Amino acid sequence: MAEFTDFGIVVAIFLAGSVIAGSLMWKLVQKSGRRLIVAGRSLPLFLVGTMLAAQSIDGNSSLGNMALVWEFGFYAGAVLPIGLGVCLLLVGIFYAKRLNFMQMFTLPDFYFRRFGNGAEGISSVLMIISFVILVAGNLAAAGLICELVFGVSYIWGLLIVATVVLIYTFCGGLFSCAATDLFQVHIAIVAFWAAFIFFAGGYADTPWAEISDSFPDGTMDLTALYVIENGALLNWAALFALGLGDVIALDFMERVFAAKNPKVARRGALWGGGLTLFTVIPTSMLGMIAMFYLPSLEDPGMAMPLLAMEHMPFAIGAAMLIGVLGAGMSTANGGLLGISAVISRNLIQRIIRRRWLKRDAWSDNKLLWITRICVIPMFGVGVLLAWVAPNPGFYLILAFDVVFAGAWAPLTLGLFWKKSNMPAAVVALLVGSGIRLIFWIDMETTGYLAVEYAGLDSMIPPIIAFFLFIAVALATQKNYPGKERHDVRDYAPPVEDVIAGEDLRGFKPGPQTSTPA
Template structure:
């Protein structure tokens, strides 16, 4: 029955993508941001699909079953915190600017250098996120259907491309509506079955009330807080979240949707960590190396509930991968392949750009078989590079290209150095890229997330503040300041001794999106 649910879900989602193509109508704005017509409920669904995909839920369940409730709850709590911050401080400003992508914001704020730098970092980091979802989907088809892991990844990627290439953001909308209904019923049913059936019980030290997981480093408290920190702040510069907020009908709607998504994420997803902890006790010594959630769904969980949860997980993962493909292809086309140079439409080029992006995701997924850890690592890297420049330039006058470059190099460099020297990644063995050494031990795991983000923040504030003082001093002397390439001021404002003079992006020599 689960096999039938998986096959039916894949076919339905492909059909929804083909049907969504009728809404695109050959327009790039319809393809990328759904014509900016999405209502609050639709934006909520799109945002929440990020946290209920297989990468997050399967990974979070495994962490909860192995390390305790708070290790698993850290993921949905971190993403919920990011939605809350997005609603309170970011969504309205982003939507009012009517942007297509995060690099477009960095272009208008930091110039061409900021655009290219943010594009490279976001595309690379979200390649990791997409690969994590493909890994979870590959394991799902391998475990339930018996399709070999490598072949499973190729099949699901082909299905995602078929729907996204023609349907764009509208395809994600329709898929999201389907998954939210199915997932809500499935998750609620799974929780009720566990708590009213077998009952909740947790191995010693792993339960909800075992708060040492939040206070004692030996019990994983630093790693749990680092997970919430990385997801809470890093998700603010998530390219798929940025694009989905930009698809809202209004700035107020974008803000409201973000706040509702924060509450919905806590209510729907945090109980899954308790289910996983209780499930670990229920399976006992019979637990294998397979994801604990899959073992529960294939074993004691009633078949109707299992089918709903599997269908929802599959739909959520396909939606997340679809969103990543859509966002990264838009970034690649808008940043690196100007359509005026290519002499083809932005819509057609965005569709074609999805193919190499998908190929990269496949290659990473075939080499690395991790899920939840890849999700956290994605936003960890963004915390160490783009978060501080984005937030501070959005809310203050500290906008300096020089500060962006220096803080990114030092913050990201700090994180990557510790990454390759630390034997664990968020408590899991570092099998991705580890250089054996006797200097850095597992005791720094988690702390390096905070350290790298602090380096990025302090360096950016220091350099940007110095640039602002330099601009003011130069203005007193009657010099022209603020050339975007020099990193002194955002594009759109050149400050003269006589006062600020506004210039357009086109006058500054910056490419702007072209609607086909």
């Protein structure tokens, strides 16, 4: 009981510090929606890299990783941080500079500028669904930790952490995320490695040889990557869904947009990807170690917190708990802010207000308050989902399956192929996501798609959407021609997005109003 009390004190201090640090960022927002959502596009390299790492090293890829390793073997969990790390590297190499240059607030802004209101609306809905799931997964992970350290029921643990994140997200937006990420993510990384070294370096009561010899046969076997019966399709599906699908990530792109220039955006993504891959070995191996120390777990999701609290030195265990708790809170903060910005800016302001009602755009200050108001109900939905089905590892893959299926092809081809057009984007969004939904319904009900081929249901829809996008674009060029000159400078911000005194950095003049739906 004494240990639980000590852990509870440390976590309580951490939560209080997070509330204070995040809430103080209220002053930096300066009554500006742009500053709330993308920190005024002013963040330096160190903050961008740290914040991107904090979004990927979250409750799903740490606590969920260990749970999947404990239950299904090494690669079932390791694919989570590997996929996220690879995604950030790809963002840095191919996407970050172009997207940062375009000076956007949200990712659906790209679909609006490139393809019009129709693609903007569809992509917005898909991303909202995806990120509600992601927020729920991270709240669930944080709630499980609070349940243990405070000795309360899961719902109270969930409400405690949700309240903390809600307060500082409402107050400081992305600035609050920057203030809390500075210490959260680095605590997590150091704690993961310290815990792994504690066991593997022979500092635990049980020699490492005895621990490693106890690992079940096949749990670290490479057949998990090429034998279907050993879960190869599922593992590759997770890698594709995260490595490519997470490119369509509101929280990642918030940070890319918030970088002070394209070069910083690119380097920050590479930095974040490197830090994420640096956690693959310790987090996944701790899942294996939990098999030895906790062989009879009823809930694999408890593997990480119980291992930290019962089998590690207090300092390491406490650091790991608050590191994972902080990482989960950071991702919940980023996801929640992204969802709220998409609802206020893309759905309410641009589609409902400007296109349907034909009214003027909001001021920067009004965008701030509408976004803050949207935060509250969206948090309620995330808490409800986390309470009904607390499954962090599963959430992460499911969340990006949704957007990977339909939204990846329009973003990628829209950036790099001049013949991309609106009909192709709308068809890819609807058909790709629709096929993914059909596959999910089939596997949950009729079982026509054999269970042993699970994983193909994730990989097939985005491939279909990609080639369908190309076919539709080519077939509709006469009525919807692509760009004669395709360059990010051709996609200037609409006039209502330009804030007084803002530097447009070389955008070419031209029409700056809504494009056809």
